[in-house]
Amino acid sequence: MATYAIGDVQGCAATLERLLARCGFSPARDRLWLVGDLVNRGPGSLAVLRRVRDLGERAVAVLGNHDLHLLARAAGVAAAKPGDTLDEVLAAPDRDELLAWLRARPLLHREGSWVLVHAGLLPAWTVDEAAAHARAAEALLRGPRAADVLARVKRHPALLALTRLRACTADGTPSLSFKDHPRDAPPGFQPWFEVPGRRSESATIVFGHWAALGLHIAPGLYGLDTGCCWGHHLTALRLDDRTLLQEPVQDPIG
DSSP states (O other), X not given: OOEEEEOOXXXXXXXXXXXXXXXXXXXXXXXXXXXXXXSSSSSOHHHHHHHHHHTGGGEEEOOOHHHHHHHHHHTTSSOOOTTOOXXXXXXXXXXXXXXXXXXXXXXXXXXXXXXXXXXXXXXXXXXXXXXXXXXXXXXXXXXXXXXXXXXXXXXXXXXXXXXXXXXXXXXXXXXXXXXXXXXXXXXXXXXXXXXXXXXXXXXXXXXXXXXXXXXXXXXXXXXOOOOGGGTSEEEEEETTTTEEEEEEOOSOOO
C-alpha cells in the first residue's frame, strides 16, 4: 500500500488520470492525499470532483481557496471571477451531492508527523493549535452560518491562513495579495515557513497554493503546487519513500 500526495489539480482531470497511471495507483490498495484546489482554471472540475468523491475513504482532500470559491458561488454569496471554469459543476445534475461532499472536506489533515494543508500554518501556531483552528472553521462551514462565513473568508483568520497564506511578517500578518516568487515579497514579508521560531517545525507539512514558488522541498516541507493549471506539471509525492512523480499538463488550458 502506498500513499500519494498530489498538488493543486484545479480542474485538470486528464492530467490527474495520467499522473495516477504513472504512479500505478490502485484504489484497492493505495491512498491519495490532495492539497486542495480540486477545481477551477482547468476544464474538468466536474470530472475531478466526481473522481475524488468516488474514491471514498481512499482519498483525503483538504479545502483550498478555489474550492471555497465554488461553495461561495453555489451559496450565492460570490460572483464569477475572470478565469472561472465552474459553470459545469454548478449546472450538473449531481451538484448538490458533490457540493455537500466538498463542504464536508477538512481544512487540515494529520497522520503522525505528517500534516496536509492547502496553503500554510501561521508561524505562531503549533500543529495542535492549527488543527483546533481548522476544526472550528470546519464546523462553521458545515453549519447554518456557512453562507455568511463563505462571504467573508478574508475576515476569518484561520480560513485565511489555511487556504490563502503565502508570505507574512514576523508576527504572522499575511499579505492578502502577494502571489509571486518569494524573492519578490514586499518589504518585511517572507514565506510563512521561513519565519524564525515557527512553532510547527516538528511536523512534515505538505502544502500547495503557491504556483510561483513551484516544487519546494526543504526539511519538514513539501510544496507541491507546480502550476498544472498554468501549463506546467502536476506533481505527486509518494509519502512512503518520498519519491516524486510528475506529469506534464494534458488538459487544454486557457
